[in-house]
Amino acid sequence: MFAFLANPDRFMAFSRWAAPMFGILAAILLTAGLWFTFAAPEDYQQGDTVRIMFIHVPAAWMAMFTYVCLGVASFLALVFRHALADAAARACAPLGAAFTALALVTGSLWGQPMWGAWWVWDARLTSVLVLFLFWLGYMALRAAIDDEAKAGRAAAILALVGLVNLPVIHWSVVWWNSLHQGSSVFAARRDSGMHPAYALPMATMVLGYMSAFGAMWLVRIRAEVWRKRAAVLALRAAGS
Amino acid sequence: MLDLDPGKYAAFVWPAFAVTVAAFAWMAIDSLLRARRWKREVERLTREGE
Numbered sequence A: 001m002f003a004f005l006a007n008p009d010r011f012m013a014f015s016r017w018a019a020p021m022f023g024i025l026a027a028i029l030l031t032a033g034l035w036f037t038f039a040a041p042e043d044y045q046q047g048d049t050v051r052i053m054f055i056h057v058p059a060a061w062m063a064m065f066t067y068v069c070l071g072v073a074s075f076l077a078l079v080f081r082h083a084l085a086d087a088a089a090r091a092c093a094p095l096g097a098a099f100t101a102l103a104l105v106t107g108s109l110w111g112q113p114m115w116g117a118w119w120v121w122d123a124r125l126t127s128v129l130v131l132f133l134f135w136l137g138y139m140a141l142r143a144a145i146d147d148e149a150k151a152g153r154a155a156a157i158l159a160l161v162g163l164v165n166l167p168v169i170h171w172s173v174v175w176w177n178s179l180h181q182g183s184s185v186f187a188a189r190r191d192s193g194m195h196p197a198y199a200l201p202m203a204t205m206v207l208g209y210m211s212a213f214g215a216m217w218l219v220r221i222r223a224e225v226w227r228k229r230a231a232v233l234a235l236r237a238a239g240s
Numbered sequence B: 001m002l003d004l005d006p007g008k009y010a011a012f013v014w015p016a017f018a019v020t021v022a023a024f025a026w027m028a029i030d031s032l033l034r035a036r037r038w039k040r041e042v043e044r045l046t047r048e049g050e
Helices: A008-039 A048-080 A083-115 A123-144 A148-162 A165-175 A196-239 B007-049
Strands: none
Touching (some): A008 A083, A008 A196, A048 A083, A048 A123, A048 A148, A048 A165, A048 B007, A083 B007, A123 A148, A123 A165
16 A cells, blocks of 8 residues: 555556545535534533543544654654655644644633643643654654754754653553543542443544545645645756 | 533633633644645646656
């Protein structure tokens, strides 16, 4: 699959129909997910704030998932010097940063009524803030170096270093005493897992977020391919 | 039935959803505008090169 899509022409042909398909799927899933979100019962302890969970948890998962995508694309770009992988990495960064910012902001809006604080220097929150700083650092580094090839390599190394933070985020609630709750969606113990009434909106929103990311990532990679083609055409025009 | 009244938590629930909608709108619009801009640039340069 990757070898097939590694060819920019084949990727452009594939993404031409795949991006709108993902977009339509995302619109359907997010509409249904929002409906399920506001149809779900109030939590007996958290009241209506539980509805924030259906936008906070998918954003937090997407923050990590998009960083895995960045890491894989950066590895392929660094090792195989593949232009499309580099474009995919560059295209991923603003989306990943937005999902991470969403996780932080919606978490803060959920934390204030439940914990009595907008922010605490808790291991989970701090490690997600570090992830957000990695996103900003990645984009700043790419923008700071004029030579695009050098910028891509430097940013790819930074992205790979940042992968170390992902297990820290995931296990932070286990390794340290944390105000943030532990895993409940995939909890091993049945009595600490998510109630089925909340599983449907959660699953729908997670799939909606993933589909939306798929659509927007493909569109941004297409934009990157066109940007590189425009640079080549401009060089040719300047040389002739 | 939909429950659209978050009661005393409205000040937290609605801003959380509003910021999510705003972020999704920015991501979608920025992605589409970027793609359209560079596609048009390629088309313009191709026309000029012919």
